[in-house]
Amino acid sequence: MIDARTGRRLTTGHPEAAGRYQLAVDRILGSETGAAEALDQALALDSNLALALVARHMLAKDSGAADADFFKERALLAARAALPWERAHVSALLGLLEDPYTNLAATEAYIAANPSDLLVISQLCGYLIFYGGARKLERVLHIMESVDPSLRDDWAWLARVGFAASEAGDHNRGRALVERALQRRPQALYVIHSYAHVLHDQGEPGESLELLGKWLNEHRPSAEGSVMYGHVQWHLALAEWQLGLTEQAWQRYERYCAPETTRCGPVLALADCGGFLFREYLRTGTTRPISAAVSALPNRFNSMLSHPFVALHLAGIHASAGNISALEQSKAAIAAKEASDQTRLSLRLVDAVSQYAKGQYAEAADTLKLISADQRVGVGGSRVERILIDLLETRAVELAA
Structure with a gap:
């Protein structure tokens, strides 16, 4: 089986396991529900699929689950029998998850050699957004624009490079890119979240109110289980607040975004x-x-x-x-x-x-x-x-x- 984004072979004799893994990656990149379940389905078919194991470790670690180390140990063991690029992926992702600062140079070197590994690229850029310092805007945009040309029409890349472009000051380009991403993956919370940021950058709370309201009405059943759901609701509450709809904004905040109610x-x-x-x-x-x-x-x-x-x-x-x-x-x-x-x-x-x-x-x-x-x-x-x-x-x- 060939990995859809990297174009490289996966070490598995179970095509359906590979398919479940790739579905999980899409859901991770889209901040959508069901990623862990898809990975569990892949591992039920092939318990030694190293990429699925390390992705499952990542999700467990993010959620503070007790079995995070269990998946890590299994990933390291499975990587021994995997292809070199799979071993490198496991090593890069684990290094980034465990000590991103110390492994920053190694992660960037890995990305330079594997410019189509969007899962690792997105994790690195997510880290830099918070810890990248004064030059992070240019740095994140440069990393995103240095990806393999084969990803230039990939919705997950479009959403991220659009977000990065807007953050770096090119709001019009960022908006055009994110709109393309939304056309390709309309259900993805990450994409609509990127769009909300672009509209905030452009000072367009009215457009944000209309866009997010329609999106939530259409995609609520599939979106509300996501950890990003409360934050998308927060962007809508912020737009309402900016427009003077204060009581409506407070009600939304308390229902979806407050520490008592958020899934974030x-x-x-x-x-x-x-x-x-x-x-x-x-x-x-x-x-x-x-x-x-x-x-x-x-x-x-x-x-x-x-x-x-x-x-x-x-x-x-x-x-x-x-x-x-x-x-x-x-x-x-x-x-x-x-x-x-x-x-x-x-x-x-x-x-x-x-x-x-x-x-x-x-x-x-x-x-x-x-x-x-x-x-x-x-x-x-x-x-x-x-x-x-x-x-x-x-x-x-x-x-x-």
Whole structure:
């Protein structure tokens, strides 16, 4: 059997197992439901399909499942009897999952030699979006554009390169690419999620409201089991909020996106919660009590406070609740960590949010002026986070006047 994207032979005597594996990869790349089930079906037919085993390990690790190491051990064992390219794929994916920073150079070397392995490419770019620093926009776009020409009409590649192009500033090109992806794979949550980002980048909440509303109505039965489902709903809630449909946005947020109800993983849950609560606080200036599930988020992420993405969203949650003491505690915890560009940026972000929450608007504006455009890219996440920082700065300047 030949792998559809790489064009290389898979080590299996079971064509149906190979088919189930490739279905699973499509579902992984589309953030769709049923990927784990398809992999389990493939492994029931061929328990030694190394690529299926390492993909199953990836899903188990992402979900925190207890059997993640079991699949890893089986993948390593099966790789011994696999083809060289399969062994290289297993090694690259495991290295990226276990220690992406240490294995960054090795992963990029693997991609250069295997430019059609979109599963590894997408995992690497997902890591760089959060940890790639000030040059990540160009870096991710370069990686995506260096893929094998055979992928240039692949929906999963189109969605990713379109997202990357928009993030790097070419919104029109990004939109055209993502629209092509949606035509080819209309059910994919990753594709509609990319489209939502492009529309946000273009400042088109009205279009986003219409597009996401129609998409969710059509694809809800197949989409609502996905871990990305709550985040797509969050994008719709954000569009509603931007258009002044505040009560409708809050209802959607609480039903699908809040920590109590979302299916998203912890990082997206934090971003959706912190981003929504902080935006509402910046607009209204009114604090509100937070739920037990929201209160639990800081404990879950305190060890990651030195990462600016985490620091920003936790600070937003504390500010929205009027919890000045928690903001001061966060500043002290970051200051106690080893000094680095990252910790200094985290401290500056929390400091600005704390100053704003205390009514020190001019001081907050001055603090934010010190954060350069490159540093804002290095916060991590997408342009959604950079716009959130801009909103904070704009509001601080307005209130300081």
